[in-house]
Amino acid sequence: MPTLHQSDLATVVRADATDPHIIDAAPVADLLATDPPYGVRWQSGHRAQAWPELLGDDGTLDVPAVLAAWTRRRLREKRHVYVFGYRPDQLAGPLRLGGTVELIWDKRHVGLGNLSLPWGPEHEVFTFGVYCPSKVGRAQGGGRLAARLRQGSVITTPRKSSTRHPTEKPIALMVQLVESSTTRGELVLDPFAGSGSTGVAAILAGRRAYLVEAEETYARTAVERIQRAEAIARQIAAA
Template identity: 60%
Template sequence: MTATAHETLDLPLTPPPGGQVLHQSARATVIWGDAQDSAVIAQVPAGYGLLATDPPYGANWRSNYAKNFERLAGDDGAVDWPAILAEWVGPEGTRTQGMADKRHVYVFGYRPEQLAGPLRLSATAGLIWDKANTSMGNLSLPWGPGHEVITFGAHYKRRSGRAAGGGQLTARLRQGSVLRVLRPNADAVTRHPTEKPWQLMAQLIESSTVRGDLVVDPCAGSGSTGVAAVLEGRRCFLVEIDRAYAELAVRRVAAAERIAAQIDAA
């Protein structure tokens, strides 16, 4: 029987200051911690290659169907996620903190105009994840949500680079702005209420990184970003505030590492 993410015993409700490393290897780091904690942000290796994340952006997710899932921490719209993610990409003008210059960002749930300023983005684009099915959503409405928006942008440390519109030629693969990847629904949703298919994250990672790059996700949930990064030959740095989900991410990433090791040895 598949267990839900919250079937664990006596877990503390909040992570300690600076977080707690639950898993660390050559391929992956998973931290139980708060993405808003400056001591957690300080642990991210400087010059990383990609920020890909799905923050709890105020949807206040709750389904009458998936009763095993509690409300997601921070999903009440009270957190200024653009400001928090700005700390993750690094301060204005520096080349020694945060992500590397002219590298890419993917953030679910926000539009380019909401993130371009805080995250210092150039060459932004709005992408659509076509889930290939209809989510439950508000059943009183005639239209059910079948997609999510994703903001893409190239992070420029210097204002002059953004003003010049830099970043258009940094992608490795050019493809359409609609990504069609089936979302699990109904009884198949057992790990996390807003889990992203790793195949979807793999498309983003493959388009914007090379093998060995470090992919960062400060709102890791069940770890799909980490799974995709490891299977694509990249490394990952994951942070998740919910202890049960963080432990689930560890198990999934470790399984991906075993597969990656077998591929490397073949």
């Protein structure tokens, strides 16, 4: 397996998340949190730099089916799932999710969107759900208790510009999700890791991370960020 980084806190694998062998080789996780391709052929003419291609963003990748394989084979029962860019009605059936909630990330930043319209997007939709293989469990919406008290469905975290990845999520946002659905020492899985924000958040929150990213530039960026986060975590532990 093309493992770029491995430690007691994190593993970063450069691989195709649709590959069954990659799925089977991953450890069983306590949380799946990911920002998969949206199928919109993301590109921008407003940046001097050229982003590497977002693999699978041409609309041909069946993201719900891919994530269904990951949850079925690599997520503990009644554990939580967060998926950016998709609504509960798109994921609940394929991923066998109960207790789904549509969450809103308030970016406090007006994005480009359709520049011909008077309104620009300032939020992003994502899905929370509980992996319940049983139909009865899904109907009841049961799931493992969260690590935090119940919260509102709108999360306000300012979006920061990034030169690492076009859809990079803020660490503060991902820490909230990780801390809401895991306890210290548990394993967070991201099969579409991008530049590694999920993994960084997991490590800084005292969890472990397993990341899979297909594009080499993003995968190596994730390794660099993970190593910096590990250094910080070890300093804190030694203090």
